[in-house]
Amino acid sequence: MTVLDHAPGEVRDRAEPCRPGPKPGRPQGRDRYTISEVAEYTGLSAHTLRWYERIGLMPHVDRTHTGQRRYTDRDLDWLDLVGRLRLTGMPVADMVRYAQMVREGEHTVAARERLLSAHRDDVRRRIAELRSTLDVLDYKIDIYADARRRASEGV
């Protein structure tokens, strides 16, 4: 199931995949993944997956009759999003707030949009910052490269 299957007007409450389309590299769609399969797939450690659950960053995960976790494709979609937000440096506390709002349902949609928009602005700012540092790096590396060239030519 992808986001494109939604009835119009619906915003899904739980998994909210990042983008439509099949996810590559996902263990064939059994929809009952063990923690180590999910660790492998996401690159997070099993420790971290349990910790995410403890702090409320992960919606409640299904269990077997003996209490072992079984993750669904929805859970993997959610972890995709979390992983991306994490890559862009969103603090875990903010992601937890977002997860809480998702759990609270429709009436938090505007606040969720604000949170994501603010974060997008932040990411844009950081890209610009990185670009300008890249210029400085280029400048300094050029100086070193020149020095090396002169040295190797014995000038």
Next chain:
Amino acid sequence: MTVLDHAPGEVRDRAEPCRPGPKPGRPQGRDRYTISEVAEYTGLSAHTLRWYERIGLMPHVDRTHTGQRRYTDRDLDWLDLVGRLRLTGMPVADMVRYAQMVREGEHTVAARERLLSAHRDDVRRRIAELRSTLDVLDYKIDIYADARRRASEGV
């Protein structure tokens, strides 16, 4: 003094400003700045400036006869570079290695260039990563915006 004043073939051993030209916002060039002036200028706390010195990230800073620090324009140049590397997420340990190499002199020039080049690659990778996350963010924000629009139009 800027990097443009060097005799050809020389790579300066200590301050290595990020780029040529006058630095704006620098307390008028008395070349003897107190720690609080430097804190103000760099945005770092005085605590952090002392800590940088302790861990070897800052070359030895001049002192008054009573032991108070007096930073020079060269020190400020160095802090400019450190600040930029920090903004791009270079670990402090790597910056300390770089500072050590600068202190060791000419024969570390090639290694310094390698370190900076590797970091530049890293920054480029992170920019690409941020860009791709930006796409995901746009996609999700669009969904929220659509939902909000539909809700406000009562459709």
Next chain:
DNA sequence: TAGAGAGTTGGAGTGCACTCCAAGCAAGCG
């Protein structure tokens, strides 16, 4: 010359995001 304010030190404390540990339960295999 008195007092405020800024500087000094080593070492301890903080916040974040994991990361690991010990002790125990459960499933599958020869």
Next chain:
DNA sequence: CGCTTGCTTGGAGTGCACTCCAACTCTCTA
């Protein structure tokens, strides 16, 4: 059955980059 491998928990530990503290000295202005 015993063994290995994987899962469970709460709580403790780690690494990074600061950040603050206590107890002091120094500088500057009135």
